[in-house]
Amino acid sequence: MTETDKSKLPTDSDTGPETIETDTLVVGAGQAGVAMSEHLSRLDVPHLVLERRRVAEAWRSGRWDSLVANGPAWHDRFPGLEFEGLEPDAFASKDRIAAYFEAYAARFNAPIRTGVEVTKVTRNARRPGFTVETSIGVIQAQRVVAATGPFQRPVIPSIAPQDERLTQLHSADYRNPEQLPEGAVLVVGAGSSGTQIADELQRAGRRVYLSVGPHERPPRSYRNRDFVWWLGVLGEWDAQVAKPGKEHVTIAVSGARGGYTIDFRALAHQGITLVGVTRAFDQGVVSFQPDLADNLARGDENYLALLDAADAYIERNGLDLPAEPEARAAYPEPVCVSQPLRELDLAEAGVSTIIWATGYAVDFDWLQVDAVDAQGKPRHQRGVSSEPGVYFLGLPWLSHRGSSFIWGVWHDAKTIAEHITIQRRYLAYRDAGQRRADG
Ligand SMILES: Cc1cc2nc3c(=O)[nH]c(=O)nc-3n(C[C@H](O)[C@H](O)[C@H](O)COP(=O)(O)OP(=O)(O)OC[C@H]3O[C@@H](n4cnc5c(N)ncnc54)[C@H](O)[C@@H]3O)c2cc1C
Numbered sequence: 001m002t003e004t005d006k007s008k009l010p011t012d013s014d015t016g017p018e019t020i021e022t023d024t025l026v027v028g029a030g031q032a033g034v035a036m037s038e039h040l041s042r043l044d045v046p047h048l049v050l051e052r053r054r055v056a057e058a059w060r061s062g063r064w065d066s067l068v069a070n071g072p073a074w075h076d077r078f079p080g081l082e083f084e085g086l087e088p089d090a091f092a093s094k095d096r097i098a099a100y101f102e103a104y105a106a107r108f109n110a111p112i113r114t115g116v117e118v119t120k121v122t123r124n125a126r127r128p129g130f131t132v133e134t135s136i137g138v139i140q141a142q143r144v145v146a147a148t149g150p151f152q153r154p155v156i157p158s159i160a161p162q163d164e165r166l167t168q169l170h171s172a173d174y175r176n177p178e179q180l181p182e183g184a185v186l187v188v189g190a191g192s193s194g195t196q197i198a199d200e201l202q203r204a205g206r207r208v209y210l211s212v213g214p215h216e217r218p219p220r221s222y223r224n225r226d227f228v229w230w231l232g233v234l235g236e237w238d239a240q241v242a243k244p245g246k247e248h249v250t251i252a253v254s255g256a257r258g259g260y261t262i263d264f265r266a267l268a269h270q271g272i273t274l275v276g277v278t279r280a281f282d283q284g285v286v287s288f289q290p291d292l293a294d295n296l297a298r299g300d301e302n303y304l305a306l307l308d309a310a311d312a313y314i315e316r317n318g319l320d321l322p323a324e325p326e327a328r329a330a331y332p333e334p335v336c337v338s339q340p341l342r343e344l345d346l347a348e349a350g351v352s353t354i355i356w357a358t359g360y361a362v363d364f365d366w367l368q369v370d371a372v373d374a375q376g377k378p379r380h381q382r383g384v385s386s387e388p389g390v391y392f393l394g395l396p397w398l399s400h401r402g403s404s405f406i407w408g409v410w411h412d413a414k415t416i417a418e419h420i421t422i423q424r425r426y427l428a429y430r431d432a433g434q435r436r437a438d439g
Contacts, residue, residue, distance in 0.1 A: 022048040024420060025132055025141035027118045029055045029110075032147035032394030034101050035078065035410040037110040039417030045424065048141075049110060050134060052117035056101040058149060059094045065176045066200060067094045068255040069406075070192055075228045076406045078104060089226070091255030097406075122368050123387065128427075130369070130389065143420055145391040146367055146378075150404035151360035160356065161281035166346065171197060171357040177204035183352025184208065186286065186344075188278045190215055191250030194357030195262050199254075202272050209344065209351070211278045211288065212264060212295050216302045217252040220261040222310050223321040227253065230310050237402040250359070252299075261303075264296055268334035275341050285345050292340045304328070362395065383416050389423075391416050 026036045029051030040047045054060060069076045074088035076097075081104055083092050092100070105112055120133040121144055132139040154170035161168075167181055171193040177200060184207035187198040198210040218227040231237045242249075252262040268274050276292040307327055314321050344351070364372045371385035371392075372378055379386040382399040392398060393416060394409050402408025430438060 020048075020137070021140045022046055023141070023424070024048075024143040024145060025050065025118075025130075025139060026145045026147055027121075028147040028149060028394075029105070029112045029114065030058055030147065030149055030394070031056065031078075031101055031406050032149070032409045032413065033112070033145075034105045034110060035413035036145050036147055036393055036417065037105065037112065038078075038108055038410075039414045040420070041108050041110070043417050043421045045417065045420055047111060048139070049112040049147075050116045050118055050139075051112055051114045052135070054114050055105055055112060056098040058151070059098040059101070062151075062172055063094045064171075064174050064197065064200075066256065067196070068092060069094075069097060070253050070255050071228045071405070071407075072226055072255070072259070075226070075232075078406070078410045081107070091259055118366055120366055120368060121390075123370075123389075128389075143389045143391070143423075144367075144369075145393055145416065146364065147393045148362075148364075150362070150394050150396050153361045153363045154356075155359050155361050156356045157358055159278065159280055160354070161284075161286075163281070163284065163346075166351070167353045169353070169355055171355060172360070174355055177201050177206060180206075181352045184350045185353045185355060186278075186346070186351050187211065187355045187357055189213065189250070189357035189359070190252060190264070191357065191359070192253050194355070195252045195264075195267070196254050196256055197355055197357060198272055199256070199267060199270075202267075202270060207350065208272045209275055209341075209349070210264075210267065210272050211275050212292060213277045214249045214295055215252050215299050216246075216249055217262045217264075217299045218306050219303060219327055220253065220259045222307055222327055223314065223324050225310075225321065226259075227306070230306060230313075231401075234306075234309050234313060237400065237408065239401045240397075240399065242397060242401075263331065264299065265331035265334055265337065268336050269331060273341065274334070274336045275344070284347055285343055287343045288341060290340065290342065293337055296337060300330075383412055384419055391420070 024040055024045055024047040026033050026047060026049040029049050033049050037049050068091040072089045073083040073086045073092050077083060083096060083100060086092055117135040118132060119135060122131050124131055129140055129142045130144050132141055154172040156170055174197055185201050186209045187194050188211045190210055190212040198208050202208045220227060254260055254262055264274055274292055275288040277289040279287045279289050364376060364378060369387040369390055371387035371390045378392045380392050383392050385392060393413055394404055396404040399412050403412050
């Protein structure tokens with residue numbers, strides 16, 4: 001470290017308040033904070049990373065036990081380091097991912113302080129920079145990078161019933177089938193989390209109802225290439241905004257059991273009962289929208305469009321990749337789709353648990369500067385916020401589709417570090433008179 005004197009940083013034994021100074025304060029040491037620190041280090045920007053728990057905490061305590069990465073190891077990583085001892089096409093477990101980021105940060109001696117929560121950031125009056133209140137004291141920083149994650153606060157919709165006979169939890173709190181009381185489970189939400197959790201529970205012998213909304217479901221792989229490769233060469237990762245109407249559409253992919261394509265009809269044939277979007281709960285009865293077949297049809301369209309685009313790409317570039325006609329074969333329509341349930345009496349069906357795989361929101365209450373709108377939504381362009389000196393990193397669609405993913409955040413961090421360096425150069429400018437006075 002240069003400007004921020006390491007000896008002045010609080011140590012593990014420090015508990016009392018104190019003031020330290022740094023140029024750039026990074027809040028959060030998940031993949032975003034680690035990437036940010038790497039780029040700031042390369043550009044010699046003095047900085048400090050504060051993490052309220054441990055490095056890559058979300059991968060340690062915010063995920064279920066059996067989770068593996070959604071993308072293969074060759075793809076879901078930072079450019080400068082491979083996963084040691086893992087085949088490039090394998091899917092890293094959540095523990096390996098956490099260890100990867102810890103090792104990565106150690107490689108360049110990232111100035112990370114763990115166990116320190118940032119509680120409030122305010123802009124200084126009539127002088128540059130920010131006052132940062134933390135769980136162990138006050139920090140003065142010229143800049144602040146909010147790297148607190150794309151998925152901060154689990155969201156359970158207001159329709160959730162007040163019914164003490166039911167165990168209800170968000171997917172963020174799901175760990176394994178044994179954790180749940182005996183009985184059937186309703187999983188609400190069929191993105192990557194809901195679908196994988198439903199599959200795991202059904203394989204563990206549970207009766208499972210899966211509530212399926214609008215989704216995208218790319219093939220796990222097609223013609224010998226993983227879908228992450230296809231999204232790359234087809235320019236889809238680079239998309240800067242979600243397609244109109246697709247902003248809130250979830251993506252259903254899985255790296256579990258070596259990776260497989262999520263096909264809802266296959267899950268139904270396996271024994272899961274598919275239902276439409278969960279509408280309401282009334283006296284122990286849950287009702288569903290009549291949209292299951294439509295949601296599946298739109299998911300199929302999305303799936304087939306990717307196969308078509310891949311075929312066209314192969315043709316245009318004369319690639320020698322084996323044809324895969326079986327990827328277009330469809331399962332017969334299961335009864336739960338042709339005659340969908342519109343209502344379910346939870347007690348009669350033996351449902352003891354509802355798992356809400358309904359996504360997350362951001363929470364920037366601690367960031368009390370002009371960079372967050374009245375709805376709590378960050379205001380920024382490619383991570384550069386409306387409050388000069390405040391940056392966001394790791395948010396979904398920060399600059400492109402890849403922004404909240406492991407490989408994408410590294411590139412956004414680079415852009416933000418470069419922006420910080422340019423700003424520092426402006427501020428370091430001295431006019432002729434000042435230079436003379438400086439000697
Ligand atoms: C179930 C699931 C599976 C996923 N799988 C993949 C995948 O396979 N591949 C992929 O590329 N992406 C995946 N993602 C998306 C993304 O990679 C992860 O969400 C990742 O954790 C985001 O990293 P981050 O550093 O931006 O945020 P986080 O990992 O959430 O890190 C933010 C950090 O900030 C800390 N923090 C928050 N507030 C404060 C504060 N006030 N003071 C100090 N510290 C604070 C937190 O403790 C946390 O450690 C997945 C997401 C989920 C939910």
